[in-house]
Amino acid sequence: MPTLTAPTTTEPFLAHLGRVPAGPAWLTEIRQRGLARYRQLGLPTIRDEEWRYTRIDAIARGSFEPAPAKPASIAGGAKALDPHDLGLTGPRLVFVNGRFSPELSRIGQLPKGVAVGGLGAAIAVNHSIVREHLGQYLDISHDAFGALNLAFLEDGGFVHVPADVKLDQPVHLLYVSTPGSKAGVCHPHNLVVIEAGAKATVVEDYLSLGEDTNFSNAVTELVVGDEADVEHYLIERESERSLNVSTLRIQQGKSSKFASHSVLMGGQLVRNNVHPVLAGQGAWSLLNGLYLVTGQAHVDNHMRVEHVAAHCDSRQFYRGILSDQASSIFSGRIKVHRGAQKTDAKQNSSNLLLSDDAQANTKPQLEIYADDVKCTHGATVGQLDPEGMFYLQSRGIDAVTARGLLIRAFAGESLDRMGHEALRAELEKRFLERLPLGDA
Amino acid sequence: MSLLEIRNLHAKVEGREILRGLDLTINPGEVHSIMGPNGSGKSTLAGVLTGREAYEVTDGQILFQGQDIGDLSPDERAVAGIFLAFQYPVEIPGVSTTQFLKAAVNAHRKARGQKDIDAVEFLKLVRDKMKMLQMKDDLLKRAVNEGFSGGEKKRHEIFQMALLEPKLAVLDETDSGLDIDALRIVSEGVNALRDGKRSFLVITHYQRLLNYIVPDFVHVLVNGRIVKSGPKDLALELEAKGYGWLEQEIGEPIASA
Ligand SMILES: Nc1ncnc2c1ncn2[C@@H]1O[C@H](COP(=O)(O)OP(=O)(O)OP(=O)(O)O)[C@@H](O)[C@H]1O
Ligand SMILES: [Mg+2]
Numbered sequence: 182m183p184t185l186t187a188p189t190t191t192e193p194f195l196a197h198l199g200r201v202p203a204g205p206a207w208l209t210e211i212r213q214r215g216l217a218r219y220r221q222l223g224l225p226t227i228r229d230e231e232w233r234y235t236r237i238d239a240i241a242r243g244s245f246e247p248a249p250a251k252p253a254s255i256a257g258g259a260k261a262l263d264p265h266d267l268g269l270t271g272p273r274l275v276f277v278n279g280r281f282s283p284e285l286s287r288i289g290q291l292p293k294g295v296a297v298g299g300l301g302a303a304i305a306v307n308h309s310i311v312r313e314h315l316g317q318y319l320d321i322s323h324d325a326f327g328a329l330n331l332a333f334l335e336d337g338g339f340v341h342v343p344a345d346v347k348l349d350q351p352v353h354l355l356y357v358s359t360p361g362s363k364a365g366v367c368h369p370h371n372l373v374v375i376e377a378g379a380k381a382t383v384v385e386d387y388l389s390l391g392e393d394t395n396f397s398n399a400v401t402e403l404v405v406g407d408e409a410d411v412e413h414y415l416i417e418r419e420s421e422r423s424l425n426v427s428t429l430r431i432q433q434g435k436s437s438k439f440a441s442h443s444v445l446m447g448g449q450l451v452r453n454n455v456h457p458v459l460a461g462q463g464a465w466s467l468l469n470g471l472y473l474v475t476g477q478a479h480v481d482n483h484m485r486v487e488h489v490a491a492h493c494d495s496r497q498f499y500r501g502i503l504s505d506q507a508s509s510i511f512s513g514r515i516k517v518h519r520g521a522q523k524t525d526a527k528q529n530s531s532n533l534l535l536s537d538d539a540q541a542n543t544k545p546q547l548e549i550y551a552d553d554v555k556c557t558h559g560a561t562v563g564q565l566d567p568e569g570m571f572y573l574q575s576r577g578i579d580a581v582t583a584r585g586l587l588i589r590a591f592a593g594e595s596l597d598r599m600g601h602e603a604l605r606a607e608l609e610k611r612f613l614e615r616l617p618l619g620d621a
Numbered sequence: 622m623s624l625l626e627i628r629n630l631h632a633k634v635e636g637r638e639i640l641r642g643l644d645l646t647i648n649p650g651e652v653h654s655i656m657g658p659n660g661s662g663k664s665t666l667a668g669v670l671t672g673r674e675a676y677e678v679t680d681g682q683i684l685f686q687g688q689d690i691g692d693l694s695p696d697e698r699a700v701a702g703i704f705l706a707f708q709y710p711v712e713i714p715g716v717s718t719t720q721f722l723k724a725a726v727n728a729h730r731k732a733r734g735q736k737d738i739d740a741v742e743f744l745k746l747v748r749d750k751m752k753m754l755q756m757k758d759d760l761l762k763r764a765v766n767e768g769f770s771g772g773e774k775k776r777h778e779i780f781q782m783a784l785l786e787p788k789l790a791v792l793d794e795t796d797s798g799l800d801i802d803a804l805r806i807v808s809e810g811v812n813a814l815r816d817g818k819r820s821f822l823v824i825t826h827y828q829r830l831l832n833y834i835v836p837d838f839v840h841v842l843v844n845g846r847i848v849k850s851g852p853k854d855l856a857l858e859l860e861a862k863g864y865g866w867l868e869q870e871i872g873e874p875i876a877s878a
Contacts, residue, residue, distance in 0.1 A: 567674065572711035572765075573721070575671050576781065577699035577728035586724065590715025590764075 190241050191223035198366060199247035201332050208304060208334070211316040215331025222325040231323065234510035234542050235481040239450050240424050245366035245396055247333075248278035252285075253359050255390060259285050262357070265388055265418075267607045271350020272297045274338050277357050279367025279397070281336050294343040297352055300372055301336035310341045310374050318402045318430045320456070326426045330368045330400040337370040337399075340383060344376040344406065351382035351414075351601060356399070358419065360391030369399040373413075377406035377434065382601055383413050385427075387447075389420040394449075399427040407434035407461055412600050415453065416608070417445040421476060428454040435461025435490070442599050443499075444608050445472035445480055446615050452481040459486075459493040459521075470499035471595035474507035474539070475617055484513040484528075488521040488554075497528040500595045502588060503539035504617045514546040517554050524554040532562045533591050535617065581618045588616055622687050624649045624820050625670075625789055630681035632669045639665045641845035642681070647789065652821045654831055656856060657842035658864050658877040663824045664708055666842070667793045671705045672698050685789070700732035702788030706778035706795050708824075713765040718777075721765045722747060722784060729785055750783040754810050771798035779810045786814070791822045796830040808833030828860040843867060843875050 201212050224241050225232040255261050255277055262275070262285070274297065275285035281299030288297055296303070296310070303311045321328040338354040358365055375381045387397055397419075405411045417425055425448045433439055443453050457466045466486065474480045486495045499511050511530040532541035543560040565587050573583035592612060599605040625647040632640040639662045647653055657663055669676045670683065672695035683690050690698055713721070726746070727737045738746070751758065754776050766774050775795050782790050792811070796804055811821065811834050823834055831839070831853060839855040840847045843864065848871045849855070868875055 566711075566713075568711045569713045571673055571695060572707070572713065573724075574695035575699055575705055575707075576721070576725035576785065577696050577732065578724050579696045579728065580694065582724060582728070583696075586716050586720070587713070590713065593715050 191220060194224055194241060195219070197243070197245045198329065198333060202335050204304065205307065207312060212332050212334060215321060215328045215334070218321045218328035219325050219332060222323070222328060224325055231483070234544070235452060235479060237450065240396060240426070243364060243394070243396060243424065246361070246363040248280060248365050248367045250280070252277040252280035252282040255285070255357065255359055261390060262355070267353070267384070267386070268603055269351050269353045269384065271352060273353040273355060274299065275355045275357060276336065276369060278359060278365045278395070279336060279356065279369050292346050292348065295346060295348060296339065296341040298339055299336055300339040300370060303339040308339070311339065311372060314374055314402065314404055315372055316402070318404070318432050319400055319428065320430070324428070326398050327400060327428055330370055330398050333368040334370045335368070337372065339371070340373040340381065342375045342379040342381045345378040347380040348382070351384050351604065353384045353386060356385070356387045356397060358389045358393070358395040358397070358423070360393045364394040364396060366396040366398065369397065371399070371401040373401065373403045375405055375409045375411050378408045379406060380410040382411070384416065384604070385414065386416040387419050387425060389423055392420045392422060394422040394424065395419070396424040397427070399425070401427070401429045403429065403431045405431060405433045405437040405439050408436045409434065410438045412440045412442070414599075414604065415441070415443045417451055418447040418611070420447065421449055421478065423448045424450045426452040428456065431457040431466070433457060433459050433461060433464040433466060436463040437461060438465045440467040440469065440598070440600060443470040443472070443482070444612060445470070446612055449478050451479070452483060454483045454485070456485045457487065457495065458489055459495065460489045462490045462492050464490065464493045466493070466495040467598065468495070468497040469595055469598045471592055471612065472499070472501045472509065473612065473615055474501065474503045474509050475505055477506045479507070480509045482509070482511045486513070486515045486526060488515070488517045488524040488526060491520060491522045491524070493521065494525045495527070498595065498598065499530045500591065501532040501541055502535065502591065502616070503532060503541055504535040506538045508540040510542040510544065512544040512546065513558065514548065515556055516548040517551050517556065519550040521551045522553045524551060524556070526554070526556045528558040530560045533588065534562060534564050581620070584618050585613065585616065589613060623647060624686060626684040628682045628684070630669065630683065631679045632665060633677045633679055634665060634675055638679070639845050640669065643846055645840065645847060647820050647822065649820055650817045651838070652815070652823060652834065652836045654823045654825060654836040654839045654856065655842050656825060656839065656859055658875060660877055661842050662845040663842055664793055667705055667791045667824065670791060671695055671703060696728065700729055704782050704785055704787035704790045706775070706782055706790065706792045708793040708797070710766045710774040710778055712767045714767050716765050718763055718765050719761045722781070725781065725785060746784065750780055753783060753813065754780045755806050756780060772800060772803045775799055776803060776807060779807050783810060783814060787819070789820045789822065790814070791824070793824045794826065796825055796827060804830065805833065828856040831856050841867065843871060844873065
């Protein structure tokens, strides 16, 4: 039921998104829950504390067309993806406009008991892991986009690694949007369950073929079992007109180790929600981010780190490079629940402004309900050091190369934290290629 | 043709005139020394020569090998053959010294129409020059100047000079911060590069350096002008008498920082 306070955009926006799909009763329950919540909340505005620095007009005003039920083929087939290849040789699930495409995907040999595939297919067979975990972690109480994701949930990546199994190769979830007459919208939902003592790396990657606008409203629910070791990469490299809202919700067991690496270098409006809940003692969580914002784009990194169990460590390190009239907000909320003693939570946000008109905001928020904790935060905003530039140039290094060296040095701190060496090198290369270095 | 000819140079920093009509000519192979009180404009001259942005040239000319270099960027001046050993070398976190040196060497090669140096050749070149200056290898792995001791920084400057083989090297107080042994090693490094064609402009406060690097001429820079020039013995005289006695000669009070 629409409430009296819901904004007037609520229903018209919903009408763009098509019909809430039909399915098994257990899934209908999840979808209806999402739909009802969305109708209560409506789309956020800058009056909403969680959205104060980010206008979503480009989404709210957007005229979208839901992606067709069958995955579209892409012009040129799998070959068209070659230039975007990240050199990963493990399983690759390709989604075209949010739909799993078996033709473009490869699974390969997997260790015994490991499941990697489309979530739609896993839903169709009522997979027990899916039924146990799907929609159980995402907090939609104040999250309209998360609610919409549940309402329209149909497909995404599904990864299940049983206890003590080590998956050597990263699982690549490649989301491709194709050019179309109307802007596409999709709601990918990834479910990744890594059981106790297991090890895995998941790469969630958004790419557009062409320069069109499209809107991805994604959610990943990631369960990291006790003593499991998981790395997640989010790569945003869509067209400069793309809209991307994603939420990564991590549920961490005891003594688990988790690292999130966000590499954001595309899109017009990007909201990156990362929400780990350190629910088991001794868990360790790293939220590492590197973003490049150019033109008039806006990137919103929205961290919410919840320390529920005692003796957990969390680290947030975000670094941004902004040029032109670009803007960003890093908001890092750390909530230490009652009983989460000996919490050690650190947060740092650094930004490099390449133009006078670029703007980077940082908003730390600490909510602490335990007494024996260590929480620190810091933020810096700076420009390329003119002394450093002069020193490099005085050795014959031209201005473009010198800027490249200094920016790369700034980004290096983020890149160095990434565990998968080959992937890091590839991401570094692609990131540096996109840097606006100006003229000599 | 002279290597460097500075004519009636006037330069401002933040609206204040620091260089006030400076003339200086350096021929190939010559070593010139500049001495002068704190704040007299020695580093400003070095900065103007190398194209530092903060300095605004308001009058006069700098000719290098007969060409006016006023419009050249710092990197263009560097590849043309002007090198500055900084009074205060800059720390550049996150850029490894190896990466930096390779970029510098390749920039010079590019200007000469050569292709990038290959890894083996580069390593050999770097090793040779490091040995000459008795530097520790591990500096290469560290970020440029980051956490280097004062002496290591200065040695690193001369090492870069040896690597880039400029036509004109400006050494801005390279001796300050060096211990007695290091002063000798660095001076030997400089002297090794004196080949009769390469020229040096040595800025210093202390005559002692000039015992090692023996200059052909000594100039006194006061209030933004060269007020006295002479043979190397002038340095001894300054060491003994200070700068005050020159006030009479130049007819104005000497400003000092
Ligand atoms: N970037 C700058 N901004 C403001 N003032 C400057 C700047 N650079 C130099 N100056 C001023 O110009 C004057 C000359 O400085 P300079 O560094 O050239 O002196 P110096 O002769 O090298 O002195 P020292 O012997 O102490 O190194 C000083 O008064 C100094 O404060
Ligand atoms: Mg000086």
